[in-house]
Amino acid sequence: MRNLMLVLGLTLMLAACAGAETPTTAPGATATPAAPRVVTLMSHDSFAVSEQVIAEFEAQYNAKVAFLPAGDAGAALNQAILSAGNPMADVFFGVDNTFLGRALQADIFEPYASPELAHIPDALELDPQHRLLPVDYGDVCLNYDKAWFEKAGVAPPSGLDDLTQPEYKGLLVVENPATSSPGLAFMLATIGHFGEDGWLDFWAALRDNDVLVTSGWEEAYWSESTWAGGGGRPLVVSYATSPAAEVYFSEGALDAPPTSNVLGPGACFRQIEFVGILAGTENRDLAERLIDFMLGQRFQEDIPLQMFVFPANEQADLPDFYRWAEQPTEPAEVDAARIQSQRETWVQQWTETVLR
């Protein structure tokens, strides 16, 4: 019996090592003339794309795209930074403008000036050296329950300043900026709107007005909102496209969204997501083609339905249900370099003001 266990144990250990020696998804897999070359795309868990669209890329370049989802945006970037020089993938998608400074500082991306950048507005290009190229953008805004406000006979807030008024007491749920990406974006919106001198006063007033803080978006949206969670809060920090998604995922029951956005000046924060070639890749040429493809019209038109954000490429058309996806005319502005240097301080100040 012991011998049996020894054999079993050794077999499993060997199998584990064998599995390591033949990684199907590792970068730099050597190419034989007939077999497609593998290009690996590392991303956060929210990345999605249509099978059909990726199949077109694979057919055109005799390639196979391997996907490597690596946790949320912060966790994925951390892994890319820790594997600097010996990357786990060829291309990394999902650095947003709040992490841009950190990613560039770590020096893990190779510059690539894709010709597709010609169709992308300059306002979205935050790295002049083209180490990180904009793919999509989306706004973090306040969603409100249309029916709830109508029934209560209260006008929905028109901007951030309204939220501290008594009629909105106990109505708002926000996410903790230390654990949630929309939470961080909303905090940045308040910094952009009220300035670095005034934003903490706003949060102190919001705290007095009984704001609820959750750890993540899922909890706020699924448990606390009046429309999706059976909770008691008709105002939730979410995405500007969430109302459109409500219609799309309503089993055909809705022809108009149950929610709308608070779009006043400075009430939303625009998240821009970037893609880049990981330094040290052995598939630089194929990585370039993949980036061109991701910035090109075909992939860009697939973005709205798959990831519920807006394509960066101006040539891309939007799907029909995006008529429900509103966009703020004046999102809050906060400099990416300033975010990088102040991020931890701001989150700590926020925590002191709102939670302690």
Place this chain on the structure above:
Amino acid sequence: MISPGGTRRSLARVARMALYALPLAFLAVFLFYPLLSILGVSLAPQGRLDLSALGELVRNGYYRRTIWFTTWQAVLSTALTLALGLPGAYVFARYAFPGKQLLRALTTIPFVLPTVVVASAFRALLGPQGRLNLALMETLGLERPPLNLQHTLAIILIAHVFYNYTVVLRLVSGFWANLDPRLEEAGAVLGAGRWRLFREVTLPLLTPAVAAAALLVFVFCFTSFGVVLLLGGPRFATVEVEIYYQTVSFLNLPMAAALSLVQILFTTVLIWLYTRLQARTTVPLNLRPRSMTTRPAQGWRARLMVAFNVGLIVLMLALPLLALVERSLATADGYSLAYYRELSVNRRGSVLFVPPLEAVRNSVSFALVTVALALTLGTLAAQILASQGNARARAKGGAAILVRGLRALLDPIFMLPLGVSAVTLGLGYIVALDTPPLNLRTSAWLTPLAHTLVALPFVVRTLLPALRGMNPRWREAAAVLGAPPWRVWLEVDLVIIGRAMLVAAAFAFTVSMGEFGATSLIARPDRPTMPVAISRFLSQPGALNQGQALAMSALLMGVCMVAFMAIERLRVGEIGEF
């Protein structure tokens, strides 16, 4: 001195040593090497050791308060779980009653459910608009919900009991069922009362199993992450939650490493204390098959006891689970299977779509690999630990002293996977396992290997009380009758620990099916498990996504129920009787 027999004996010893080295080698490669690598990268980024983060941790009142809170909430959670779990363990050990297997399988279900799903089930029952509050408001004619548990310590404690009840129930009742009832009967004949019998006979004999369960529950609550983050809300933070903040949000690796070290230190000291305690409390026993120890509940006292514990399980564990199933069936047009059907529709043609059967297959195959690995390594590890007090193992010479010294450390070492931060270890894999032949960073093997690491302490803890309690004379008798060592193991050890092995298998299976924390933070090729699929549904708005997440959760519960019932029924000869 050298004789053919001696050579064979020394060969056998070498073989045994090699076998025992396996679990240690596993821990060295998949726990210590990655852990030391990431701690090195974090605390000595330029090759120079910089311990200023540790100093900051000691100076800053916030971190001290975090460590203090982490400790006392774990103490409280453990005490509460024991208080509710021990009566349950008694009932399950001593009485036969209808639906027993089903109930036991049910108690294990919480273990596999992602925290975000459990949080929503709790809120559906206990939240401001939850069933309980609405019912109370109606019966008592109240204007406002009387229970406000959201983001309180109470809900953290309730959730910890919800998750860990099964650990106490399974570990303690598994051992209790094989205790010889004649010991108690002898006490009763001598005139001892019920309470005195329990205090002076049963409890001392049970101590090893109770202590093992308490240790597991404590370490689990000490490193609690999802429950504190989601149900406790942002005002509560354990050390593990703080490590997550520092790593993912601030990319502050030195502070994360310092906090990880504190967590490891606390766990190690605790396990060392436990080891000292249990070495003194374990006595060899004549364990009995359970057919000799269980009986139907007769008399009002026994019936009441069974009814109370069954009621508790239904109220505390079954209701939240049923609430989940109910919500997965509730669509806009009344009850239907619409969300279940939708699971297999790739509406948006996404390349990352997971058909439900594939998610089930991925989860179950990872779980089976985990069971095989964890049982093999765990049995070997438990044998090493159990042989500590064994006279035969006491050899002479300097090497033997070294071996004994190492052995004192072994027990904490095999528990350590539970005390190590999943966030830290995940990053350790990235740093350490990056060169062939160990380039596992993007391998599908990483998931079951990580699961095995988490399952190993459960397996070891489950097997040890049975192994240590075994009367060594049985082995000696078999050896005297001429059985070679492998046959002694097969026909004595295996029969006695067979039952514990089944319990351990159930734990390993469960850990793997439900584990999401560690694997959600490491890169993995696209072989999504059921918890991964659930979290994907929940990351986008819309009724359909929520419905599918609930349907997938119900499916996860179903798959696990079937697996547990199968394990419960598994009987190979006499194995499973003990």
